[in-house]
Amino acid sequence: MINIVQIGYGYWGSNVARNISLSKKTNLAALVDKDPNRLEAAENTFHDRVELSTDYLPFLNDPEIDAFALAIQTEPSFEIAKQIMQAGKHLFIEKPMAENTEKAIILNRIAKEKNVVLHVDHIMLFHPIIRRIKQMYDEGELGDLIYFDISRMNLGPIRRDVNAMLDLAVHDLAVIDFISGGKEPYHVEAIGEKHYGNQETLTYLTLKYPGFLGHIKSSWISPIKERRTIIGGTRKMVIFDDMKTIDKLTIYDQGIIEVGTEYGSYEFKARSGDITIPYIAQEDALRNSIEHFADCVENGTESIANGDHAIKIIRILDEAREKMKINSTEPKPENEPG
Ligand SMILES: NC(=O)c1ccc[n+]([C@@H]2O[C@H](COP(=O)([O-])OP(=O)(O)OC[C@H]3O[C@@H](n4cnc5c(N)ncnc54)[C@H](O)[C@@H]3O)[C@@H](O)[C@H]2O)c1
Structure with a gap:
């Protein structure tokens, strides 16, 4: 059993803490x-079973502590993540691992130098449906x-340190990477709009991978x-x-088939089958x-959601952010001077 200190007990952190405390x-x-x-x-949840503090620094040098779980906002988590790993502690870090590739590379380098497990909570990789x-x-x-068509939407929370794409599409890009066996897109396009605050609240990301397309809302x-x-x-x-209860996965034995015609050419027809x-x-x-993180710490193995994997995802998001900037310039009305 590994001893974990968790930093951040907000909306998501309360779920992380509950699961850490319940796991054997x-x-x-x-x-x-x-x-x-x-x-x-x-305190109302854990009573005196868990030590509570406003300061994580004393735990960095505590030999009883094996690892930290970091569940705070993305922007401030960078410096704390660095300190944790530099102290030789393993790290479970909430997604996105960092706001940009540069920071993600630094965190990954420290994890390797210090030989600690760096696990990013790309939770969908551990979902039984995605595994199936x-x-x-x-x-x-x-x-x-041939395609991934993904939509992840809800009302809020409006975050200030990352946009909706970095907050949500990070899960979907991790899924595409996982299912496709690590394929990377060779073309990325994105548009988005900042309706409230300084971050895009609605984004559309389109990707061209070798052999298939991706579209993520x-x-x-x-x-x-x-x-x-939807995966074709x-x-x-x-x-x-994932909003359904027991019938989350529907499999369509359907597709498009090529059939020969009497004139020696081919045409494409829909093929129906079982659902x-x-x-x-x-x-x-x-x-x-x-538990995957805990296993990696116990066995000295790499997480499937390690720093290398996270960097691939954040690199795509960086490129998408650049495209979003280019695509957000409104054209000047005709006849308007210069
Ligand atoms: N894996 C997932 O599916 C998933 C889902 C939701 C959120 N998240 C991630 O979880 C993280 C937290 O999100 P949230 O919605 O819980 O945010 P939140 O704002 O509800 O909670 C953050 C908490 O961290 C605390 N905090 C911030 N800086 C701190 C510091 N320096 N020291 C100690 N405490 C500090 C805040 O007081 C707050 O209680 C984000 O990175 C988010 O992207 C992941």
């Missing part, structure tokens, strides 16, 4: 939050990938919550709807993510 592989040794109200909330889809693709059941201003991934393969297509909803046992993806 991890022990929540202490919770740190600079906001005393959040510590009061933690990955298995289907690896075993040839989907055929070749990320929104903090939607009246409905949607977490839907040449043999089968799947829809993963199935497989039984997949429910698992908590966050618990799986935490």
Whole structure:
């Protein structure tokens, strides 16, 4: 069992802390939050089972502590993540690992120099449905990938340090990377708009990978919550709807086939087949993510969501942000001077 200090007990941090404390592989040794109200909330949940503090510094040199979980906003987490790993402690860090590639590379370098496990909470890699889809693709059941069409939207929270794309599409890019076996896009396009505050609240990201397309919609201003991934393969297509309860995955044995005509040419026809909803046992993806981290610490292995993987994702998001800047310039009306 590994001893973890968690920094940040906000909206998401409360889920992380609950799972660390419930897992048999991890022990929540202490919770740190600079906001005393959040510590009061933690006390109501954990009573005296967990040490509470507003300061993480004393834990950095505590030999009883193996690792830290960092669940604070992205921008301030960079300096703290550096300190944690420089102190030789393993790190579970919330997504996105950093706001840009430059910072992500620095964190990854420190993890390697200090030989500590750096695990980014790309939680969807640990979701049982995504794992099933990955298995289907690896075993040839989907055929070749032809597209990913993903929408991740809800109303808020409006964040100030990252935009909706960095907040949400990071999950979807991690999924595409995981399922496709590490394919990287060779063309990235993006548009977005800042409706409230200084960050884009709605973004559309389009990607061209070798052999398939990606389209990812990320929104903090939607009246409905949607977490839907459609994946088209040449043999089968799947829809993963994470808002459903037991029927999250639907498999369509359908596609387009090429048929010969009597004139010796070919035409393309829709092929209909079974639509199935497989039984997949429910698992908590966050618990799986935490336990994968714990296993890596125990066994001295690399996380599948390590720094190298996170850098690939953040690099795409950096390029998308640049494209979004270029694409946000409104054209001047005709006849307007210079
Ligand atoms: N993996 C996921 O699916 C998922 C889902 C939601 C959020 N997140 C990530 O979790 C992180 C936190 O998001 P949130 O919605 O919980 O934010 P939040 O604002 O609700 O909580 C952040 C908490 O960190 C505390 N904090 C900030 N700086 C601190 C410091 N220097 N020392 C101690 N405490 C500090 C704040 O007081 C606050 O309680 C973000 O990086 C977000 O992207 C991940």
